[in-house]
Amino acid sequence: MAGEATSADDTKNEFNSFVTGLGRGVAGALFLALPMLMTMEMWYLGFTIARERLLLLLLVNIPLLILLAHRIGFEETFTWREAVRDAIIAYGIGIVTSVIVLAALGLLHADMPVSEAIAKIALQSVPASIGAMLGRSQLGHDDTEGEDKETPYHSELMMMAAGALFLSLNIAPTDEMMVLAYKMSIWHAIVVTLLSITLMHGFVYAVSFIGGHELDPETPWWHAFVRFTLPGYVVALAISVFALWIFERLGDSSAVEIMLSVIVLGFPASLGAAAARLIL
Amino acid sequence: MTKSEQGHHRERQDPHWIEWLTGIVSALLVAAMHGWLTWEAFTRAPTPPDLVVTVLTVEKTTAGHRVAFDIYNTATTTAAAVTVVGRLREGNRVIEENDVTFDYVAAESKSAGAILFQNDPAGRTVDIQPAGYTDP
Incomplete structure (x- = not known):
């Protein structure tokens, strides 16, 4: 709540809840980034990834974190200034967690080139920072929002992008992703796209999860399908292209081959986008 | 826009035109995308891997x-596990x-790839051929 919690004896409470928020952030970073910290391809990317693409990924992460912070945050953030502060803290937690885990697993050595070590940490800090940010919403759940709030359409799309990016980062670096694209026929790909779109719509509207969306009884179902699900799927595919390009998975392939790998990655990405609408 | 209350979200009845x-x-x-994929699915015949090697450059390295x-x-x-064999010939003899x-x-x-030779390819025949593959 914006103004209510700022009486004089609350300074200590505020500090305590901030520390709790940090703890949840670390827990979230560990829970959600550990699969990536323990994936071989992610370590190799530390020395193979093109530095300008890595930089772009790190920069794109910042507005996503700020948006997530504005939405959930470590504390109830109401101004964009606080959101920026929380995003920086989450990024920091992501970096520190990555350093600790990578070092503990013996993936950082003293005789390793500095640029390789930094690239490894920087790459892992992106999912870890998103994890840190989600930690509060996932693990905290002291939902104080009894009142109505409205999500503008563009933030709804941005949240889907964040969810899609998070799952893409899990899967885009793995070799399995490319093998699937090589093995499947175009018919398989068409089935995967239909499955992605159906599941996306179903998760958000049909299955009654907490956080699910519902429509007014008189609104036809396809209204939400056209306004939210299809744009969400396009966002998920765009994020897939971005993730594949960042990890140099597109290569010198023909358009059909690129499309197949984008569709394979678009499957988890679209589920990530749908999950973001449910959770956030 | 989406209205949220008590963890449930309800889509607005009167969306902005930008949403539509x-x-x-x-x-x-x-x-x-579906139209294109369907068209490709019907017109693209599956053909077994057809591999062609093009030599780009021959350069001296520190050790070869x-x-x-x-x-x-x-x-x-x-094609998976594609083996490419490079031979350096002098006349009919493989050196x-x-x-x-x-x-x-x-x-x-x-x-793209490269094969490293100890001997100088200058004045000799470089022969680089795909030797085999497996299905992925």
């Missing part, structure tokens, strides 16, 4: 010589033979 515009553009993109090449797979099927393996050469795609 985005929705319609997205629908067109998804439809175009590097022959860089591109390998193209012009077919619509991906050096080395090989390299590509994890994948994707369908209708190009991959």
Whole structure:
């Protein structure tokens, strides 16, 4: 709540809840980034990834974190200034967690080139920072929002992008992703796209999860399908292209081959986008 | 816009026109993608991997010589574990033979690699050939 919690004896409470928020952030970073910290391809990317693409990924992460912070945050953030502060803290937690885990697993050595070590940490800090940010919403759940709030359409799309990016980062670096694209026929790909779109719509509207969306009884179902699900799927595919390009998975392939790998990655990405609408 | 209350969200009845515009553009993109894929699925015949090697450059390295090449797979099927053998010949005699393996050469795609020789390829015949592959 914006103004209510700022009486004089609350300074200590505020500090305590901030520390709790940090703890949840670390827990979230560990829970959600550990699969990536323990994936071989992610370590190799530390020395193979093109530095300008890595930089772009790190920069794109910042507005996503700020948006997530504005939405959930470590504390109830109401101004964009606080959101920026929380995003920086989450990024920091992501970096520190990555350093600790990578070092503990013996993936950082003293005789390793500095640029390789930094690239490894920087790459892992992106999912870890998103994890840190989600930690509060996932693990905290002291939902104080009894009142109505409205999500503008563009933030709804941005949240889907964040969810899609998070799952893409899990899967885009793995070799399995490319093998699937090589093995499947175009018919398989068409089935995967239909499955992605159906599941996306179903998760958000049909299955009654907490956080699910519902429509007014008189609104036809396809209204939400056209306004939210299809744009969400396009966002998920765009994020897939971005993730594949960042990890140099597109290569010198023909358009059909690129499309197949984008569709394979678009499957988890679209589920990530749908999950973001449910959770956030 | 979406209204949220008690963890449940309800889509607004009176959306801004930009939501419909985005929705319609997205629908067109998804439809175009499906149209294209269906067309490709009907017209693209599956052909077994067809591998061609093109030698790009021959350069001296610190300890030997590097022959860089591109390998193209012009077919619509991906080849895995593609072995490429490079031979350095003098007349009919093979004086050096080395090989390299590509994890994948994707369908209708190009991959790049190099074979290293101890002997100088200048004045000799460099012969680089794909030797085999597996299905992915």
